[in-house]
Amino acid sequence: MATEDCVESEGLQLPRSRMANERLHALIPGGAHTYAKGDDQYPENLAPVISHGRGAHVWDIDGNRYIEYGSGLRSVSLGHAHPRVIEAVRRELDRGSNFVRPSIVEVEAAERFLATVPTAEMVKFAKNGSDATTAAVRLARAVTGRPRVAICGDHPFFSVDDWFIGTTPMSAGIPAATTELTVAFPYGDLAATEALLTRYQDEVACLILEPAGHSEPPPGYLAGLRELADRHGCVLIFDEMITGFRWSEAGAQGLYGVVPDLSTFGKALGNGFAVSALAGRREVMEPGGLRHSGDRVFLLSTTHGAETHSLAAAMAVQATYVEEGVTARLHALGERLAAGVRDAAAGMGVGDHIVVRGRASNLVFATLDENLQPSQEYRTLFLRRLLEGGVLAPSFVVSSALSDADIDRTVEVVAQACAVYRKALDAADPTPWLAGRPVKPVFRRLV
Known part of the structure; x- marks a missing residue:
């Protein structure tokens, strides 16, 4: 579960984070000090504002705990507060x-x-x-x-x-x-x-x-x-x-x-x-x-x-x-994660649509539509399901603080997300599963 108590059936709710995001936008252009951290990079109303982190986990101000990937845009490779x-x-x-x-x-x-x-x-x-x-x-x-x-x-x-x-x-x-x-x-x-x-x-x-x-x-x-x-x-x-x-x-x-x-x-x-x-x-x-x-x-x-x-x-x-030997550990963790995600995607029939790429220590993922084209809509669906499962993952870039149990839990959540992804592909329309606007690329001419 994404929270330390229980996620309600209607999904992850972030009322405090939503209020904090409004305060951020009122005072800071873009609502963040790095465009890649902007709330437009996350599903609508599901952009957590972080309270603190330790190791491979972070907590948002709503009390939810997440397994985190891509920590600090790849900067926190040893885990938080090492x-x-x-x-x-x-x-x-x-x-x-x-x-x-x-x-x-x-x-x-x-x-x-x-x-x-x-x-x-x-x-x-x-x-x-x-x-x-x-x-x-x-x-x-x-x-x-x-x-x-x-x-x-x-x-x-x-x-x-x-x-x-x-x-x-x-x-x-x-x-x-x-x-x-x-x-x-x-x-x-x-x-x-x-x-x-x-x-x-x-x-x-x-x-x-x-x-x-x-x-x-x-x-x-x-x-x-x-x-x-x-x-x-x-x-x-x-x-x-x-x-x-x-x-x-x-x-x-x-x-x-x-x-x-x-x-x-x-x-x-x-x-x-x-x-x-x-x-x-x-x-x-x-x-x-x-x-x-x-x-x-x-x-x-x-x-x-x-x-x-x-x-x-x-x-x-x-x-x-x-x-x-941190570099070797990063590679080992990444290889375990990549293998697990690929197996989970293949098992749900979306192995050609959720694609893990990159060196094991620096993994990213692509979300492809029914025509195998990159899709912001399907990325939104995938990110939403990961967040609801307690995984904060704009990428799959690992830190050395991750445990095997963290990786295994991530793969479980990915499998659950892949099941929904398959339904959207079968419908040839991910819109019913987005619950809002799709995420957007960082580099674009208009807001």
Whole structure:
């Protein structure tokens, strides 16, 4: 059941959360500080407002407990209030968090990071992923003297800044001249990427991409990109916000053995605390510093970028990953979940319609209609049934705090949701099971 008492027969009710959502929208544009957390991403009147979390569970302000996936948009990979992380943070809070000069914690955190990600030679910390990716783009433009940015068009998000958001349907407020400097290449297609670089010969400053996504990179692909970047004189940037730690402790670059010029990390780095990192080769990073003879690059200069408690959290996270084999545990949990969901879907006759994708440590699901096309209506139906069963799952991205019992319970709830899904498919109309408007994609032009 979704509540710690009993769910009424009419389904999950969230009166306090509904009132809180109204307060949120009255004071905060979008009703949340991240669009992916907006109540438009959830079935109507079923967007819980969270009270607290511990481990792999969260409680809403109505008293309902949920097994949670995708915790903190993949940032809380060790589970909420992880004891080792919290203890490290508490130690620093009592010592002060921000000073007029660097803290010794900054060099300790840098040493720990570069020991964990040995393919990098220098690192600079910030607060969020967009800070790091935009700094990487600026640095690439500075060291190459070129204006254009080539993004992998198959990946959904790189930054809140103009160079990327201008390419999305939510481009209002961004000058066309800025957007025109960003071009796209397809993932996995070296020939198309080379054609792009040839078309814009000596104009492209960098290739930026997530090194892996919902599928493994084709054999030789990342190495081929490395060779293309070298041959065309542009900077290769790996966005490791998601792959960092979930693929290996050293990120996808550590797993696949291809070294980028620059890489960016975040999300799992702080287990929910605000910290991100830009890392890379010394000769590319140093123009953002003081020990070179060229023009200075305003790389990253953030008042709160080196708060001691967040850096302490990052060090504790990295130590935990390395010492406790967290990446392997994430993969094992994900494999158990994926197998269970696939079996449950197949058993209810919807195995072709509820599709689990991605690396085991980073699972997402697709909801397909009777014509096997992606459907927001069927996603709404599926999310509603999961929530009513006590599973909060905008994705199936696992945290290491999940237990086998949590996974087994999730699979039970999925099976129940699949039974309803089958009825909707048979009717060729999910509307009677939605109880409101369908969920909406984040990136859309109109509200």
